[in-house]
Amino acid sequence: MRPRKTLVHVTHEATRQIGGIGAVLRGLLTCRSYQAAVERSIIIGPLFGADDSTPERLGSDGKVLYSSRDGLTEHPYAAALAEVERKFRVSVVYGRRTFYNRDTRIKTHTEVILIDVTHADLNPVNALKAWMYEEFGIESDRYEHDADYQQYVKLAPAALATLHAVGASDCEHPSILIGHEYMGLPTILAAVLDPLGRFKTIYYAHEVPTARRLVEDHPGHDTMFYNIMNLAWRQKYYLPEIFGAQKHFFKYALVSAARYCDNIIAVGDNVVRELRWRSPEFESLPIDLVYNGLEKEETTLPQKKSSKDKLRRYAQKLLGFTPDLIFTHICRLTISKGLWRDLRVLEHLDRRFQQDGRTAVFFLLSTDAPRRRRTTIYQMEQNWDWPVAHREGLPDLSGAEAAFYAVIQAFNIRTRNIKAVLVNQFGWDRQSCGVRMPSDMEFADLRRGTDVEFGQSIYEPFGISQLEPLEWGGLCVVSSVCGCLGFVRSLTGSALPANVIVADYTHLDGTFRNPDLKSLLEIDRPRRDIIEHRVAAQTARTILQNLPQTDARTEALIQKGAALAGRMNWNVVCQKYFLPALDRAYHNYRARQTA
Numbered sequence: 001m002r003p004r005k006t007l008v009h010v011t012h013e014a015t016r017q018i019g020g021i022g023a024v025l026r027g028l029l030t031c032r033s034y035q036a037a038v039e040r041s042i043i044i045g046p047l048f049g050a051d052d053s054t055p056e057r058l059g060s061d062g063k064v065l066y067s068s069r070d071g072l073t074e075h076p077y078a079a080a081l082a083e084v085e086r087k088f089r090v091s092v093v094y095g096r097r098t099f100y101n102r103d104t105r106i107k108t109h110t111e112v113i114l115i116d117v118t119h120a121d122l123n124p125v126n127a128l129k130a131w132m133y134e135e136f137g138i139e140s141d142r143y144e145h146d147a148d149y150q151q152y153v154k155l156a157p158a159a160l161a162t163l164h165a166v167g168a169s170d171c172e173h174p175s176i177l178i179g180h181e182y183m184g185l186p187t188i189l190a191a192v193l194d195p196l197g198r199f200k201t202i203y204y205a206h207e208v209p210t211a212r213r214l215v216e217d218h219p220g221h222d223t224m225f226y227n228i229m230n231l232a233w234r235q236k237y238y239l240p241e242i243f244g245a246q247k248h249f250f251k252y253a254l255v256s257a258a259r260y261c262d263n264i265i266a267v268g269d270n271v272v273r274e275l276r277w278r279s280p281e282f283e284s285l286p287i288d289l290v291y292n293g294l295e296k297e298e299t300t301l302p303q304k305k306s307s308k309d310k311l312r313r314y315a316q317k318l319l320g321f322t323p324d325l326i327f328t329h330i331c332r333l334t335i336s337k338g339l340w341r342d343l344r345v346l347e348h349l350d351r352r353f354q355q356d357g358r359t360a361v362f363f364l365l366s367t368d369a370p371r372r373r374r375t376t377i378y379q380m381e382q383n384w385d386w387p388v389a390h391r392e393g394l395p396d397l398s399g400a401e402a403a404f405y406a407v408i409q410a411f412n413i414r415t416r417n418i419k420a421v422l423v424n425q426f427g428w429d430r431q432s433c434g435v436r437m438p439s440d441m442e443f444a445d446l447r448r449g450t451d452v453e454f455g456q457s458i459y460e461p462f463g464i465s466q467l468e469p470l471e472w473g474g475l476c477v478v479s480s481v482c483g484c485l486g487f488v489r490s491l492t493g494s495a496l497p498a499n500v501i502v503a504d505y506t507h508l509d510g511t512f513r514n515p516d517l518k519s520l521l522e523i524d525r526p527r528r529d530i531i532e533h534r535v536a537a538q539t540a541r542t543i544l545q546n547l548p549q550t551d552a553r554t555e556a557l558i559q560k561g562a563a564l565a566g567r568m569n570w571n572v573v574c575q576k577y578f579l580p581a582l583d584r585a586y587h588n589y590r591a592r593q594t595a
Contacts, residue, residue: 010184030101268483293570307449
C-alpha cells in the first residue's frame, strides 16, 4: 500500500462509544504506525439526536465546522455539502473530533461526517436496493419493515456523495472504505458498485450477527453452538444446513455480500471460523485476522494498593464490612456476557471463604439504560439505598436490570462471605455513583484495584474489557470463546500466564461419548447447567490457586501482566495485522460478480 492514504470508517459509533468499535477507532487512530501510513481519516455515520444543540452534535471532544441547520455555512466545503443536502434531502454535519491515547500520549484530530437520513429522497435509495439485488442477491423487500436496515441503506447514497464533496473520492488514488459491522455494509456495497472505481472496500467484522443470535437464543448457548460448528464443519455441513435458511435475517443477507469486498477483517479466531462456516464461498475467501489492542498504562504496587483501598472503603460504606478482596465485571447488560456464570463461580468461592474467613465484594458495573443524572443518583442513594437496594422501573431498574437484580438478590441470600452489588450506571466517580463513593475515586481505580475481573461470555468476538486489568496485576477470567484468548495464546503458547484463567464451557463431560450432530443440537439448559456447575467449580479452584497471598506475588503479577499487555498494544496490532490487511485490500483486483 502506498503510504499516507485516505481511510473512511463507516460506523454507528462516529461520535459516541457504544460498544467495542469506539475503542477500536480510538486505538487505531492514535497509533504512530497508523498515522505514518494514513494521511487522512474520516469517520462517517448517521446523525443521532438530531435535536441536540450544536456543541453536542459531535460530542464533548468534537467541533462542528459545517451544519446548515445550525447556520454554520462558512466552511470551504459548504457549497458542495449544501448540494448534497439538496440533492438527497438529508442534513449533513461536518466537523472534527479529538482522540487521545493515554498510553502513547498521542492526540489526533479526525474528520467526522454525520448524516440525518430521516427525510431522505427514496429514489437513489430504491435504485441502490435494486442494484444490491441484481449484484448481490439482497432482497430488500424482505426487510422494509426494519428501521435499522432502512436507516443504513438510506445512509449509503448520501454518504458516497458527501465523501465526493469533501474530496475523498479519487479514481487514481482510491480511498479505502472500512465498513464496521453490518451497519457499514450498505455504504461499502454501494462503493463496490461505484462504476468509477473510486474506492477500495473492507468489511470489518467485529462479530458475526447470525452466530451471535443463534448462541444467545438457543438454551445450549456456546456449549451447543461451538461443538456443533466444529463437528459440522469437519463433516462439510455449513450453517444453513444445520440451522436452516437465514435469509429472513437482514444482517445475514448483508454479511453474505461482504465477500464482494476487497478484503475482510475479523477481530478474533472464532469470528474467522464463524464467517468461513457460512458457506463454501466464504471458506475460500481471504480473511485477515486483526485482534483488538490494549491501551497500556504503567502502574506500581503502591498505586494498586491505593486503588484497592478506595474500593474497600466504598464497599464498607455500602455494606458495613471491609472486604479482603474485590471482584469486578464491567460490561453491557446483555445475555451474551453470561453474567450468571460469575455468580456460579462466586458461590463456589464463598464456600471456601467461609472456611478460611476471607470476605469479598463483587461490583457489577452494567446497565442497558442511558446514563442517569447526578441529581437522580443522589436521590436514589438517599431514598432507597442505591446501589445496594434497587427499585423496579425508571429512573432505577429497566426491565433487563430488574430481571438480573432478582438473580443477585437470590445470590446474596445464599452467600455469607461474598456479596454482589449491581451498579447500573455509566461512570465510576462520586458524580456518577453518589456521595458514599470516595471523592478521589476514578474509573481507573476499578481497573487497578480489582483482584479478579470476570468475562465468561457465551458470545464474545474479542473482549477488550476482560483483559484491561492485566497490567495492574488482576486475574482475568475469560470463557474459552472470548476472542482475546486467541491473542494471548498467540503470544504465550499453550502455557497461559497466571493472570489469565480460562473457563471452558464448551468442553463436554463424559456423558457425551462420540457425540453426533443430533445429540449436540439437543443440548438444553439442564445439560448446560450440569456442565456450567462443573466448570464453575474448576474455575473457582484455579482462582484460589492464582490469587496472590503476598506483596511479592502481587508485584510479580503486575510485572508479568504489564509485559504481556505491552505486546498487545495498538501499535503492535496496527503494524502486524491492520496495515497488512489494508495493503491487501488496496492491491486487490476485484472482479465484478453477479449473485
